[in-house]
Structures are given as structure tokens and as C-alpha cells.
Amino acid sequence: MDQKPFSQGLLSSEADSQRTLYPYVTGTSVVALKYKDGILMAADMGGSYGSTLRYKSVERMKSIGKHSLLGASGELSDFQEILRYLDELILYDNMWDDGNSLGPKEVHSYLTRVMYNRRNKFNPLWSSLVLGGVKNGEKYLGMVSMIGVHFEDNHVATGFGNHLARPILREEWHENLSFEDGVKLLEKCMRVLLYRDRSAVNKLQIAKITEEGVTVSQPYSLKTFWGFSAFSNPTVGAEGSW
Amino acid sequence: MTKQRANWSPYDNNGGSCVAIAGADYCVIAADTRMSTGYNILSREYSKITKLADKCLMASSGFQADVKALQKHLAARHLIYQHQHNKQMSCPAMGQLLSNTLYYKRFFPYYSFNVLGGLDSEGKGCVYTYDAVGSYERVGYSSQGSGSTLIMPFLDNQLKSPSPLLLPAQDAVTPLSETEAVDLVKTVFASATERDIYTGDKLEIVVVNAEGIRREYMDLRKD
Numbered sequence A: 001m002d003q004k005p006f007s008q009g010l011l012s013s014e015a016d017s018q019r020t021l022y023p024y025v026t027g028t029s030v031v032a033l034k035y036k037d038g039i040l041m042a043a044d045m046g047g048s049y050g051s052t053l054r055y056k057s058v059e060r061m062k063s064i065g066k067h068s069l070l071g072a073s074g075e076l077s078d079f080q081e082i083l084r085y086l087d088e089l090i091l092y093d094n095m096w097d098d099g100n101s102l103g104p105k106e107v108h109s110y111l112t113r114v115m116y117n118r119r120n121k122f123n124p125l126w127s128s129l130v131l132g133g134v135k136n137g138e139k140y141l142g143m144v145s146m147i148g149v150h151f152e153d154n155h156v157a158t159g160f161g162n163h164l165a166r167p168i169l170r171e172e173w174h175e176n177l178s179f180e181d182g183v184k185l186l187e188k189c190m191r192v193l194l195y196r197d198r199s200a201v202n203k204l205q206i207a208k209i210t211e212e213g214v215t216v217s218q219p220y221s222l223k224t225f226w227g228f229s230a231f232s233n234p235t236v237g238a239e240g241s242w
Numbered sequence B: 001m002t003k004q005r006a007n008w009s010p011y012d013n014n015g016g017s018c019v020a021i022a023g024a025d026y027c028v029i030a031a032d033t034r035m036s037t038g039y040n041i042l043s044r045e046y047s048k049i050t051k052l053a054d055k056c057l058m059a060s061s062g063f064q065a066d067v068k069a070l071q072k073h074l075a076a077r078h079l080i081y082q083h084q085h086n087k088q089m090s091c092p093a094m095g096q097l098l099s100n101t102l103y104y105k106r107f108f109p110y111y112s113f114n115v116l117g118g119l120d121s122e123g124k125g126c127v128y129t130y131d132a133v134g135s136y137e138r139v140g141y142s143s144q145g146s147g148s149t150l151i152m153p154f155l156d157n158q159l160k161s162p163s164p165l166l167l168p169a170q171d172a173v174t175p176l177s178e179t180e181a182v183d184l185v186k187t188v189f190a191s192a193t194e195r196d197i198y199t200g201d202k203l204e205i206v207v208v209n210a211e212g213i214r215r216e217y218m219d220l221r222k223d
Helices: A076-095 A104-120 A160-172 A179-196 B064-085 B091-104 B148-158 B178-195
Strands: A025-027 A030-035 A038-044 A047-049 A052-055 A061-064 A068-075 A127-135 A138-144 A150-152 A155-157 A204-210 A213-216 B017-022 B026-032 B035-037 B040-043 B049-053 B056-062 B112-119 B125-130 B136-139 B141-145 B202-209 B212-219
Touching (some): A025 A076, A030 A127, A030 A160, A030 A179, A038 A138, A038 A179, A061 A204, A061 A213, A068 A204, A076 A127, A104 A138, A104 A150, A104 B064, A138 A155, A150 B064, A179 A204, B017 B112, B017 B125, B017 B178, B049 B091, B056 B141, B064 B091, B112 B141, B112 B202, B141 B148, B148 B178, B178 B212
Antiparallel strands (some): A025 A068, A030 A038, A068 A127, A204 A213, B017 B026, B112 B125, B202 B212
16 A cells, blocks of 8 residues: 655646556447447457557447446546446446336446546546437437536437537437437438548447347448549649649 | 646536526526537527526526536525525525525536526516626616627617616616517527527527516527
8 A cells, every 4th residue: 555755745746657647448439329229339449559440349348237338538547447446336236136126217326426436536537428218218329528417318429429410410309219310310410420530440449238138239331432533633723733 | 758637627618608688577588598518519408497496587608517517416405495484585586596506616617607587576677797707786677698799789789678787777687678679589589590509499588577487499500
């Protein structure tokens, strides 16, 4: 158990090495929406190390207990730490063996308190979390940021998704989307992110959670279109340029 | 070699405006339902108003995680109070509790700007206004949050409340009727929405009077 001498304040460089200052390996946006039977969530499989695309098969969405699905962006090691916390939470819940199980609302509340308390200690878990699920027919979709800001809505997104996906969702989301329409809408959002977010990779998974349970799709890639005439002769309006 | 510094702030401003107006036998508490961060809107339907006790509500804007933590804390304290005293907390009592709770974190504040509204033990409208560290005052009306600078002068002008500088001291509650006060709140938010980018989407109005608590909504501009 390391002892810090009284002369060291919270912000000295030795104390700094004990707290998260920057993220190192990061995941980019997660986008999710409510549809007729439950929640659909999409995230690509990239883990960036700064500007290097270091990992290309990272699963950023995991099922939690029987009723919830967690997607995370930001520092991936913090996501793994959160999964360890949740493992313990679900274990204790199961050990009661009382027929009851934690629903998405409860897991979201737990995550909010964890993130907020870490922020209070100036040692945040550098992640933005999306928590979706269905319990007893009630659909739930919420988000928690690394400083504890949280809310629930019919559609949420983290990181760049807030800028690029949310406007599309605000325009085109409606109640009781079918599964096919929900997937099409998510793919539309992910395609825009692929074109415009430099840390996005073209290898994504879509996860579905309904009353029956969680299904995470196999990784696949989106079709993209680059055949614009402006791309074929880009200097036509500015001779000598490149 | 310059020392590495954390480029992270524990605070954020999630925006929004709150208003509370006290009348002779009612209290109006209102807030917009927009939650934002920077130039993004996170949610258009997020309530900033919470019921702390039977006849006591709080509207808060600022950093949402701190606001929620504060509301949770007060709700827990109220439950304990009910267990110990077998009655609901009065609005002035809750007012003092809120002030003490805020000052407790004087050196790492709750970034929460609050107005407390309800009925006092005599059934008269009661509004308390706070800063982030617990300094508070009972007033006839108040506004807090991103649009407060736009709203407050309007209320000063239109509520016809007696000046706090008059002697002998007069009751600060507005002589307006409940319907007039609610109409004024709607006008005030419509105006604030025009010029404050963090205020808009929807207005939530809660009215507390002898009959109980009534909730009303009005659409605001979404831009």
C-alpha cells in the first residue's frame, strides 16, 4: 500500500501517475436506438492508439446479465475495468438466487454512480457508455459520460456520433421501427461516421437486445461510394493544383 | 521539460434556465427541458424539476451530474427526516438543508444553480434562491441558469412585487393571480429561448397550491 508523503499535493507529478490523465487506446462512436422489440446498438471494431489504428477486432459491446447491453467508447482498458465491476455486480445479483435480476435501469444507475464517484476523486474512467436493454416489456436506453452526466432517450450516441448521427436520428427515428428499418437507420449513421470520423474503421457489429436476449452480429463492413465526378478530376477548377 | 497537466475538467455546463414565482396561495416552478453540452443537444426532454417534499419542489440547472447527486442526497435526507419526525419537511426547513448541503462542498462545489419553490407552513407561496455554494435568500420570485440574466429583469418589471427596500418590510409575494403568473412564465421562457442558445425545446411548469401539484408543458423553439 503506497503512502504519499503529506508534502505532496493531489496535483504533484508523482500523484499524477496514479490517475488517468489521457486516454491511450480508444474506441470511437457508439450509436443506439429503440425499436419495436428492443434496442439496436452499433459500434465499429477499431482500437486506436493515437492516430495509429492498432487493434481491428475489438468488441466494444457486451451483454450484461440477462437484460442489458453495454457499449463503450473512449479508453478501452477502462471499458475492460468497467466490465470487471459489472461481472462482480451480476455475480452478487445471481447469488441471491431469488428470481430477481438487475434490469437496464438498475445497471445504468450503478454505472452512473461509479463514473461520478471516480470523477469526484479526480481519477475518471475515460469512457462514454451506452446502456440499453429490455425488462418486462419495458425498453430502456441511456448514456453515461466520463464525468457522470447521464440521461435516457429514444436514441443516443457517443463522441462523433453526437455530431453526425444524432441529427439523422432526430430526423428519421420514430416509434415502433421494425428490425430491418432500425438496422438500415443505424447503418446510415455508421456510414456517415465512416466517411467523416478519421478514427472509424469499416468493420462493425450491430447488437440487438430484446426480451428474449442479446444477439451480437458477426463483424461486417459497409458498402461505400467514392465514384463522385469531383474525385475523378479534382484539379479541374484550379489548374496546377494537386 | 514542462510538467504534464490533466487536460480534463470535472465540471461541465449542461445549460438551461429555471424560474420560480411565489403567490399569495400558490407557487409556480418552471424550467426548460433542454440538456446540452458545448454546442450539442444531448436531450430535448430532460426534466430539471424534482419534488423534494409534499409541498416543496426544486428546479436546478448547471452541471447535470452534480444536480442529480444533490437531488439524490436531499431525497435521502428527507426520507430520514420523515422516519425521525413522522412528518414531511416544510419548505423553509428544506431550504436550510439545501444551503447546508451546498456549503458542505464549499471547496469542491456542486455546480448547481437552484431555485426552491413551494408553500410554507401557512400555505403561502415561498421561493428560495441559491448560488452554487449555498448562499440563499427567501424572495418573491427568482430565476437561475443560462437564461437568468434575460429573465430576471423581465420578472422585476412585470410581477409588480413590492420592492425589498421598502419600509416597513412588505410581503415579497406577487399580487398576480395563478393564471396570470403561469402566463407570464410562458412569455418569459419564449423570450429567453429567442436569445439564449441553451434554453429551448420544451417548457415544464409545475404549480403548487392548496389542492396539490399540477404539471403543464409548452413547446419552445427547438433551434
